[in-house]
Amino acid sequence: MKKVLFVASECVPFIKTGGLADVVGSLPRYFNKEEFDVRVIIPKYLCMDQKWKDMMQYRTHFYMDMNWRSQYVGVLEMEYNGIKYYFIDNEFYFSGPKPYGNIFQDIEKFAFFSKAALSALPLIDFRPDIVHCHDWQTGLIPVYLKDKFHDGEFFRDMKSVITIHNLKFQGVWDVKTVMDITGLPKYYFSPDKLEAYGDANYLKGGIVYADAVTTVSETYAEEIKMPFYGEGLDGLMRARANCLRGIVNGIDYDEYNPATDKYIVQNYDARTFRKEKIKNKRALQEELGLERDDKKFMIGIVSRLTDQKGFDLINYIMDEMCQQDVQFVILGTGEERYENAFRHFAWKYSGKVSANIYYSEALSHKIYASCDAFLMPSLFEPCGLSQLMSLRYGTVPIVRETGGLKDTVQPYNEFEGTGTGFSFKNYNAHEMFNSVKYAKDVYYNRKREWNKIIDRAMGADYSWNSSAKKYEEMYRWL
Template sequence: MAGLRVLLAASEVVGFAKTGGLADVTGALPRALARQRHLAAVVMPLYAAVRRSGRPVERTGIVLPVPMGDRVLACRVYRSHLPNTDVPVFLIEHQPFFERDNPALGRGLYQQSGPGGDKVDYWDNGERFVFFSRAVMELVPHLGFTPDVIHANDWQTGLVPVYLRELYRQHPGYQRMRTVFTIHNIAYQGSYPRELMNLTGLPGWLYNPGQLEHYGFNFLKAGVVFADAVTTVSPTYAREVQTAEYGYGLEGVLANVSGKLSGIVNGCDYEHWNPAHDRLLAATYTPETVFEKKPLCKADLQRRFHLPEDPNAPVLGVVARLVNQKGIDLIMSAAPGFLDLGCQLVVLGDGDREYHDQLQYFRDRNPDRVGIYLGFNETLAHAIEAGSDLFLMPSRYEPCGLNQMYSLKYGTPPVVRTTGGLADTVVNATLENLADGRATGFSFNDYTASALYETVKWALVLYRDRPADFRQVVRTAMAQDWSWDRSAEAYVKLYQRVLGG
């Protein structure tokens, strides 16, 4: 099959606006597709964050009419490119919906800070992303090419497959188009009152238990039911979301469409995350120089967090959203034990107030053993990946995860729970896997602080008493290929399958 034409629709893209891993995927996958000679483009909302990003953005002169119930709202279309590429990024402007984010005022892309500091969703998120999904469909004739596939991502674009099948299929240029829908995190579904259906232009009879209804009008379910193919961001997560433990109420729906459901592990952007040429590090290194140069990164990390520069104290690193999903409760419960084992702990993240308070209290009691940074800092994120001896990622669930892949590349063995993408990307350092030369990190099954503690304890046995084994784990980890080119090849095969190729 000749080169494919793919439009990725998403609510955030790295370099323009980002809250999580979705943005990394939608920034990296189209680059990889373009490298493989496919035509890719991206469409996203024009947030205030985009204007603050410094990315060059220009008007196209395109004004789209977007039906919303008994109204038609106009939106301008702007255009940019993914950094250092020719991949176009189309930006949907509608200031009342999208240009409200302002970190100084506690306003993000989807949420704002409440009176107590907790994050609450914007009251009109449903309306905002009905508008965005409809605008994506109206944009298609103005792209300069006709997409073979529209690749929608997460609940914010869950209506795109519905619109194509129910309202646009017979329009010129739309007939052969197919849709792929990717679930990056099933916990976020976009569920709203039935009355929101009135704004969509979709026939009311679609609101039934087999299609759009699931405790309300459910955008994620819409994407799952109507897309030609559904993916999650790892094979293990694709299996997990079909179970009651991980399916967040949609496990039956996903089990019913298992024939079109698959998992593709996200790639790692090795242009940005590579210790061989990472300008944010105190020292760059390769697999050949890791044991010579990594200690320089460790000392730099200790200085940055005002910890004693002790080369013999194992540094445990954490870069995560400070929320229940990420296993922060396990880390906090096990942390006193880590200090008793002679470790230092450094944490970078932002999230729930309770974890902010717990970390601050723990750091105040152990200022020479614990360092924290509440918020996000790109330089510190790289410093932690390179300077830590072990990276902690004991997630309750993890659709794919990126930090464990960064850790592998940086020779910082990750300590993970065997869930989702963590299970697919980290090979546990059992005696058998060590003997076979396959081990790349450390993992455990039970979601308990004691399981995390015992796993770290075993890792430290290798670190201190069996350094040859630990070094082998480091080298094997750094040799892994979780590049986006690898992932893009899997997506291309999927696109070809839905197109009948």
């Protein structure tokens, strides 16, 4: 039996700020239970829902030295969906209204968490063969495994993997403070180890010291070896190319299933979407006060409203797009200028544009189920989950060919009758607009072709099963 420990800063259903939580919460359930015993360890945040806290059982506690100070570490556990979860408790570090806040606090918080997660293992009697770390918050674990913990019999042969969910976030702070917090000797803070451009960098430490590095799509694994996508670490990614692999994320096919989704007005599947899907569109037009029209080409957007997601392109050409025979439904929060831009367009084109500047799980499901197309023109996208959900719901994605979007959406080819969506290559507003117009043209004038695109989209398999097999293969290789 191979034992694997996932260490992460967030995990569905306990705490979530982004796609990382979906991965850590879903993936462990899909491993072959006969061969792999996979468990998860995350912080016990004060802002978690009380119902989860009530289900946790106290396991043990101890005091751990953080360089020159001693800190309390509590360990709680629970079983959920057949997976064992551990929670590291310390109210000094994990209080507050949200899991992350100020980077200077987070730097210390996750140094504590990384060390505590390893220190707890002998006491909970779980000795993993592989510690699978996620993103910068756990970047110190591979470093600690080669340093502080390397001498002990318990940790000696433990291997580590780090998965980069988004290279933009690296956990960077000044060397002096990080040395003081971590207690790591000066030896580790050189340019070939944790130091980058004069500062200490947690993610870099993880990448340098892990036995294997993965990221969340094959294209992104190639892109981050180039300066444009490499966020200053492209040289390191090239150096580690022999241990770097891209494994595309999946989505939970039980949670995102148009045939059983409890949030939507009318359930449907790949056989019945032609007559049933439209009922969701009618209901959404009604709910959001859009002009009621079955035939209107309806485009959905569910996203963080940030530069990364390509909103400067949408902003630039939105007026022109609204001259077309289309409707837009936007859901999300983010940078103020984009929030305000969409409020403005909703006011200017009422009946055509609906801007919902908040987040709602229910409305996101309704958008996936109701719209005809889904727009995602990202500047970069390590994997992206929204396009996988829209494929699942038969809502045709229009994406830019980058990262996971390129790997998961096959562009429509009218001559060969292939493809599951529409895509454009350059980061250019007019190129995006042309893709939207092309999709609209097929929708209005070649309805049978459009329905075949939906058939292929709903037939694609981006459940976790195939990704889990690739992770298993990597674990065996290690």
